[in-house]
Amino acid sequence: xxxxxxxxxxxxxxxxxxxxxxxxxxxxxxxxxxxxxxxxxxxxxxxxxxxxxxxxxxxxxxxxxxxxxxxxxxxxxxxxxxxxxxxxxxxxxxxxxxxxxxxxxxxxxxxxxxxxxxxxxxxxxxxxxxxxxxxxxxxxxxxxxxxxxxxxxxxxxxxxxxxxxxxxxxxxxxxxxxxxxxxxxxxxxxxxxxxxxxxxxxxxxxxxxxxxxxxxxxxxxxxxxx
Numbered sequence: 001x002x003x004x005x006x007x008x009x010x011x012x013x014x015x016x017x018x019x020x021x022x023x024x025x026x027x028x029x030x031x032x033x034x035x036x037x038x039x040x041x042x043x044x045x046x047x048x049x050x051x052x053x054x055x056x057x058x059x060x061x062x063x064x065x066x067x068x069x070x071x072x073x074x075x076x077x078x079x080x081x082x083x084x085x086x087x088x089x090x091x092x093x094x095x096x097x098x099x100x101x102x103x104x105x106x107x108x109x110x111x112x113x114x115x116x117x118x119x120x121x122x123x124x125x126x127x128x129x130x131x132x133x134x135x136x137x138x139x140x141x142x143x144x145x146x147x148x149x150x151x152x153x154x155x156x157x158x159x160x161x162x163x164x165x166x167x168x169x170x171x172x173x174x175x176x177x178x179x180x181x182x183x184x185x186x187x188x189x190x191x192x193x194x195x196x197x198x199x200x201x202x203x204x205x206x207x208x209x210x211x212x213x214x215x216x217x218x219x220x221x222x223x224x225x226x
Contacts, residue, residue, distance in 0.1 A: 004173030015135050030181030033225055035087075035131035041079040043186050048072050054212040064103045066084035067110075067210035071095040075219060084131040089140065094119045099161075100203070101197070101209065113200055116163050122170050122190065137175040144170045144192045160201040167193035176223060181212075184223035191216055
């Protein structure tokens with residue numbers, strides 16, 4: 001599944017890039033602009049969000065685990081270069097995930113809980129190596145604030161559930177490649193350390209579920225430096 005998600009992300013990025021370049025064709029003779037203090041960069045990426053679901057638990061069910069599906073989605077990010085090397089980046093994306101529980105004791109197997117949307121704006125501070133070269137890698141660290149909304153219970157035994165908002169640290173690594181003029185190709189990986197707590201109304205009682213989502217976010221796309 002995760003290999004399929006990664007392939008979907010790559011293909012989506014190619015489609016996004018093709019659409020953008022169709023609107024503004026590349027002129028390969030334009031001089032490279034690199035990265036400079038006081039400039040902005042906007043990127044359009046296709047991302048794959050891969051929750052790791054570490055340290056799951058459901059009260060009253062020993063050994064139970066929470067499962068959250070992977071998802072692919074478009075993402076927009078904005079960067080401002082404070083210096084040639086140091087930039088602030090803010091990403092904006094929203095993904096919908098299916099939630100389920102695996103309950104071995106008593107042996108209930110996999111139980112569908114429902115679906116939820118998450119909006120996780122992430123702000124990072126980045127250090128860009130070789131900002132004036134065509135190939136410019138970077139590393140970054142920051143914080144994610146996750147807002148969960150649009151929950152939809154699976155029905156049947158599950159009549160309602162909610163997921164609490166949360167905050168967690170994020171780290172990233174990636175690179176920009178200055179294709180021509182102001183156009184850049186980008187590849188980016190973020191590891192977000194994020195817990196999620198849910199309350200589920202099922203079988204006439206309210207259950208509390210916890211999981212360390214810790215999603216890995218892999219993205220690729222194009223950027224334009226103003």
